[in-house]
Amino acid sequence: MDRLAVIGDAAIEVIAASGLRGLTHRAVDRSAGLPLGSTSYYARTRAALVSLTFARILELDQVSPRPGGLAESIAGYVADALGPGRTRMLARYELALEATRRPELRAQYDSGGAMIRRLAAEVLAAAGSSSPERHAALVVDWMDGTIFGALAGASAPPSRASLVISAREILAGIGLA
CATH class of the missing domain: 1.10.10.60 (Homeodomain-like)
Known part of the structure; x- marks a missing residue:
């Protein structure tokens, strides 16, 4: 390394x-x-x-595709963020708040967020999304909210099975289930 x-x-x-x-x-x-x-x-x-x-x-954050379906991949990312990636996510949220006060970090943070949403849009487009950018925003926001809620203690960390069910529901809501 x-x-x-x-x-x-x-x-x-x-x-x-x-x-x-x-x-x-x-x-x-x-x-x-x-x-x-x-x-x-x-x-x-x-x-x-x-x-x-x-x-x-x-x-x-540059993740490689996971085996299984789209819902399983999304759930796997969230589960990893709450497990092995927990420290990375805690640091990311600290930096997100700092970016609200520092323009030079804000630009870097916004660029990173745009990259994540662009990658998500590509995956969703390949899965048949009728509006990949809009759907990527919904999926990424759900993932981010779920991760933040569990890390901040606002909600109990969900099980992987629960995450798969929720991801399937999100995907069904945007016509991809």
Whole structure:
């Protein structure tokens, strides 16, 4: 794994555990097991470190197709986000809030969101969606809301079976079931 990925992964862990206030070059160095000063060599400023972290989140979000049907793939992504990807999602939500206050991060966040919706629209178009962009927005918003609700404690984490049922209902609502 390259050094930027190691730093990005460690920064994700730091943000998930301590929030953005805990994100320092030293904290990332410690989390990554790197010599002090390593992170600041690659990301000179805190803004550069935040940007690097967000870029790593987007890189990790590039998922490959999952076996099974579309509903199973959608449910699998959400289940993974609540399990092995939990720290990444916590860091993403911290950065989403930070993006409301920092225009330079807002642009990066919006670009990443557009990429995710574009990929979802391509998948839905291939599945026969009559309005892939609009349907992608609905599906992605459902996924994001489900993940956020479970991570923030507003709702209990759903089972994979429950996620598949919900994904099928969403897809049926847009004419893809």
